[in-house]
Structure formats: structure tokens, C-alpha cells
Amino acid sequence: MNLRRLSAIVVKEMRQMRRDRITLAMIVGIPVMQLILFGYAINLNLRGLSAGVADQANTAGSRAVVMDMVATGVIDPAVSATAPQELMERLRRGEISVGIVIPPDFERRRFDGREAVQVLVDGSDTVVQSAAIQLAQLPLVTTPTSNLKSQRTGEEQVSVVAFYNPERRSAINIVPGLIGVILTMTMVLFTGVAIVRERERGNMELLIATPVSRSELMIGKVLPYAAIGLVQTTLVLALGVWLFEVPVRGSVLDVYLASVLLVLANLTLGLLISTKAQSQFQAMQMTFFVFLPSILLSGFMFPFAGMPTIVQWLAELFPLTHFLRLIRGVMLRGAGLWELWPDVLALLAFTAVMMTLAISRFRKRLD
Structure with a gap:
């Protein structure tokens, strides 16, 4: 072991990392992002x-x-x-999560x-369902039945009725979202390395010589x-229905x-990444940098309302956020x-913007 040669390699690697701005940003950005997301943005106590x-x-x-119910901070009465x-119709369309019927x-x-009071809740999200049950448990202990929980609040009997997932099965909430998570991870990654791979393999010279715009x-x-x-999509959907008995209440179309x-939105995002990255490794780094906040802030793992x-507002920029609302609304x-x-x-606008930026950034040349 020659310490001089070893130190030379260490210095060389450190200089290379210093020149690689994307890697440097990942070294600092990932721990900062996770700390902020988990410490500030992620909240399991639902409010509003x-x-x-x-x-x-x-x-x-x-x-x-x-x-009294509004004073708890759990609900925000947005609709009369x-x-x-x-x-019930607004629940089905996803416009509200909770309905109070007197x-x-x-x-x-x-x-x-x-x-005397009935609380209707969108049970497709089990966390929202749990928050609604707590809302009905204002001062005393709930006495549960099969899928109906009731108790005396002051002098009122409050019941909570969960629609779409009264059994509170986690798979019903998770499997539709997994379609979006898998498509986000694979589609962005596939196209994120597309242009870079052509450049690294020497195929870009051939494309430059063609009349392709x-x-x-x-x-x-x-x-x-x-x-x-x-x-x-077909694979996840079929396995979800077969293995976990996830319902498809809406149109399969x-x-x-x-x-x-979602596929088009993610593919265009991947193309934009490929026009920025200088290597396939950088493309994968940038993909991970986008994927992490998408899965954490979209409402797949943690409640969006919390x-x-x-x-x-930041989460609204991610395609996965909008897809989760669509797929759960249709399937559940x-x-x-x-x-x-x-x-x-929102997804159509995102696709149009990303494709426009990707096309404007791409040049049919090697430099």
C-alpha cells in the first residue's frame, strides 16, 4: 500500500466531485430535503x-x-x-372528505x-376515516359496531358511516396509488437516460445526420x-384485483x-431531465431527486390534508398528486x-410544459 498513490486517488476523486455540481447538490440536497419533509411537511395529525x-x-x-366540531380543527366547513x-355526491367526486348531516x-x-348527528366520510383514505372517527369521539368513548361507530356527545348520538372502504383495508387505499408510484419511478427513469444513452453510445452522430426534427x-x-x-398498469391492476380484491367501481377505460x-407527464419530465444530464448516472440522480418528494408529498404515504x-402548493406541481386523486376517484x-x-x-398542462421545455433545450449536436 503506497500512501502517496492512495492520497493522489483521493484528491482526484474529491476534485471530480467538486466539478460535478449535480453530485454535490445531491450530497447536500438529499439530507436537507428529507429533514424538511419529515420534520415540517409530514404530519399524521389531520387538520382542515x-x-x-x-x-x-x-x-x-x-x-x-x-x-363544536369545527372548533376541533379537524374539519373545515367548505360546503353547505x-x-x-x-x-354523498360531493364525496364521490372528491370535493369533500367529510359530510356532517343533521x-x-x-x-x-x-x-x-x-x-342525532351523522358523519359521512370518504373511507377510501383510511387515515381520513380514522380522523373522522376521532371527531365523533369528542368527550366520551366510542362503542363500535361492524362498520358503524356511535357514541353520545353531550346529549347527541353521533354516528360515523364510512363509504368505499368500511372495513378499513389498507390494500384498497395503497394498490391504486402503487400504479402511480411505479409509473413515476420507471417512466421518468427510462426517458431520463434516453438522450444521454444515445450520446454515450455514439448514436447521436447518426441522428444528427438524419432529417429527423x-x-x-x-x-x-x-x-x-x-x-x-x-x-x-395492466399488471398492477390485475394483481391488485386478484390478490387483494381491490374494487374497480368506475370505468376501466x-x-x-x-x-x-400520468405516463405522458412522467415521460416528458424524463425527457427534460435527459437534456440536462451529462451522463446516465447524473440522469438517475436527478430522477431520484424528483421521485423522493413526489412519493412523500403526493398523498400516497402521508395524508395530503395534514x-x-x-x-x-408545492405538491400540486407533481403529476403523482393529481393522478392519485384520479385513480382513487375512479377505482374506489x-x-x-x-x-x-x-x-x-393539470396533467395535460404539465405534459405540454415539460415537452415544450424539453424540445427547446435539445439541440441536434454533440456540444
Whole structure:
């Protein structure tokens, strides 16, 4: 062992890392990102769940009950409805997570000690369901039944009814999201190294000599991987239904259309990465740098409603956030894509912007 030669290699590697700005950014950026995300953005105590209220009694007592629930901070009464059916429809479309129903004979029910308040909850997210159950457990202990939990709150009987996943099975919530996670990881990585691989293998010279335009080259790179993405979607969907009995309450066509939107968004993001990276290793580094916040902030692992507002705004920039709303809405709640149009438009806009940036950055030359 020659210490002089060894020290020379160490110095050489340190100088190389200093010149590699992407690696240097990963060395500093990943621990900082994880610390901020887990310490600041990730919060398992849900607050501000979007709620709808149907107060059919409209008495001082019924308004006091609603005010007590709002005072907990768990719900944010964003919608006022006239009937429970309207709340159920909004739950199905994903516009609210919780519905508070107070019947017209609220005072009589309270006097008789019967069920006087009903909490409707989107059970497709088990964390939201747990928060709603805690909401009904204001002062005393809940006495559970099969899928209905009730207890006396003051003098009111409050019941919580969970739709779409009354058994609180984790697989029903996780498997649809896994489609998005797998597509995000693979599609961005595949196209992230696409242009770089052509350059490293010497194929770029051949492409430069052809009359293929920048747009044709970029779109041609995307389309084959789009087919691979549909194969992956089919595989995860089939295994989820077969092994875990995950329901598909909506249209299967809508499931594939939502998957196509995510695939295209991720592929164009990968193309943009490939125009920036100088090597395949750098492309993989940048892909990981994008994938980590996507999976943490999209609502797949941690509840979206528990994040600070500024973090929620940041999460809206990731395609996976919008896809999770689409796929869970279609598969678990039976909603149609046209009812979830804001997230559809968000994915289309993201794809258009990323493709435009990728095409504008790419040059058919080696320097």
C-alpha cells in the first residue's frame, strides 16, 4: 500500500466531485430535503379536512354541534348542502372528505337519546376515516359496531358511516396509488437516460445526420415507453384485483386514460431531465431527486390534508398528486374522469410544459 498513490486517488476523486455540481447538490440536497419533509411537511395529525354540512334542523342546538366540531380543527366547513344526497355526491367526486348531516328532527332525537348527528366520510383514505372517527369521539368513548361507530356527545348520538372502504383495508387505499408510484419511478427513469444513452453510445452522430426534427425525435422517444407504461398498469391492476380484491367501481377505460395522462407527464419530465444530464448516472440522480418528494408529498404515504398550505402548493406541481386523486376517484369511488376535470387539466398542462421545455433545450449536436 503506497500512501502517496492512495492520497493522489483521493484528491482526484474529491476534485471530480467538486466539478460535478449535480453530485454535490445531491450530497447536500438529499439530507436537507428529507429533514424538511419529515420534520415540517409530514404530519399524521389531520387538520382542515374539507367538509360539507347539511343542517336540516337549523336550530341553535344544531349550529352549536357544528361549531363544536369545527372548533376541533379537524374539519373545515367548505360546503353547505341541503340534503345528505348532495354530500354523498360531493364525496364521490372528491370535493369533500367529510359530510356532517343533521336531520330535521334533531331536537327530538337528542331528547330521546337517539342518533342525532351523522358523519359521512370518504373511507377510501383510511387515515381520513380514522380522523373522522376521532371527531365523533369528542368527550366520551366510542362503542363500535361492524362498520358503524356511535357514541353520545353531550346529549347527541353521533354516528360515523364510512363509504368505499368500511372495513378499513389498507390494500384498497395503497394498490391504486402503487400504479402511480411505479409509473413515476420507471417512466421518468427510462426517458431520463434516453438522450444521454444515445450520446454515450455514439448514436447521436447518426441522428444528427438524419432529417429527423427535434420534435419528431422527442415524441418518438416517448411513444414506445407509453406502451410499456400501459403494460405495467395492466399488471398492477390485475394483481391488485386478484390478490387483494381491490374494487374497480368506475370505468376501466377511465383507469387507463388516467394512467396514460400520468405516463405522458412522467415521460416528458424524463425527457427534460435527459437534456440536462451529462451522463446516465447524473440522469438517475436527478430522477431520484424528483421521485423522493413526489412519493412523500403526493398523498400516497402521508395524508395530503395534514401538510402545511405552502407544502400543498408545492405538491400540486407533481403529476403523482393529481393522478392519485384520479385513480382513487375512479377505482374506489366510481367517479368519472369528466367529474375530476381539474386534475385532468393539470396533467395535460404539465405534459405540454415539460415537452415544450424539453424540445427547446435539445439541440441536434454533440456540444
